[in-house]
Amino acid sequence: MSILFSILLATIAAGLISITIAATLSFKFLSAIVENMVSFSVGILLATAFLHSLPEAFEAPGVSPTTLFSFLLAGILFFFVLEKIALLRHNHHHEGDGHDHHHGHDAENAGKSGWMILVGDGLHNFVDGILIAAAFIANPGVGILTAIAIIAHEIPQEIGNFMVLLNAGFSKIRALIYNSICGLLSTIGGIVGYLYLDDSAKLIPYLMVFASSNFIYIAVSDLMPQMHRRFQLKESMKQIVLILLGVALVLSLSFVA
Known part of the structure; x- marks a missing residue:
């Protein structure tokens, strides 16, 4: 079996398996309580950024912490501007459309920015594909692990x-389709990693930091403000517990992996 075929098989399998398991858990058990799961998502997104992606990026040899922090800042500002443009465009096209919405209704819905997470997820999957390619080129057994x-x-x-x-x-269905498309970017990353490993490997820390800036921005800018609208003590305690559970899930699977 050629190295390229192994990389393609591994990246496709990785995307399909992770998305299938996540979709099964999300749609069968969690979608009915999606409002509470916002807090859980905050824990997962922040833990993925701060405990997984950023440490890997900063531990890469030959990278400047100042440069990586600059990419992190640039990423957060980029996603702010991107969301601002989307909000202005959405507001221009839909406010005053004759429907009985309060002023800012459409802008609030657009501001949830669910679609923006696909950008960060796509970048993250692309980097994963490069990592899988690098591992297979070094040793097929390491590639599988x-x-x-x-x-x-x-x-x-x-x-x-x-x-x-x-x-x-x-x-x-729409969430599954878009997430699956993002999953395919790991395969593209695998191909790029196989063909241009030396060049693409140098970009990995910067791509990981940029993807992390997306997760941080969405959690802090879009999800946490939603949580603050439910300020009762009972709701606040539930939110804190769910955030910690999200962090614990990322940590536990990181130890297993």
Whole structure:
């Protein structure tokens, strides 16, 4: 079996398995309580960024912490501007459309930014594909283990993605289709990694930081403000517990992987 075929098989399998498991858990057990799962998603997104992606990026040899922090700042500002443009466009086209909405209704819905998480997820999957390619080129056995590890850490992240998309008004089918398309980017990353490993490997830390900036921005800018609207003590305690559960899930699967 050629190395390229092994990479293609591993990246496709990694995407399909993680998305299938996450979709099954999200749609069968979590979609009925998606409002509470927003807090769970915050824990997953922040833990993925701060405890997985960013440490890997900063531990890469030959990278400047100042440069990586600059990419993190640039990413957060980029997603702010991107969302601002989307909000202005959505507001221009839909406000005053004759429907009985309060002023800002459509802008609030657009501001949930479920679609924006697909950008970060796509980048993250692309990087995963490069990592799988690098591992297979080094040693096919290591490649298989790397794919398994990536599946393990992708499952909680994909659950978080599904919850964000459902919370933003995506139907289950639409969320599954868009997430599956993002999953295919790992295969593209695998091909790029196989063909241009040296060049693409140098970009990995910066892509991971940029993807992390997306997760951080969505959690802090879009999801946490929603949580603050439910300020009763009981609701607040539930939110804190769910955030910690999201963090614990990422940590536990990181140890397993």
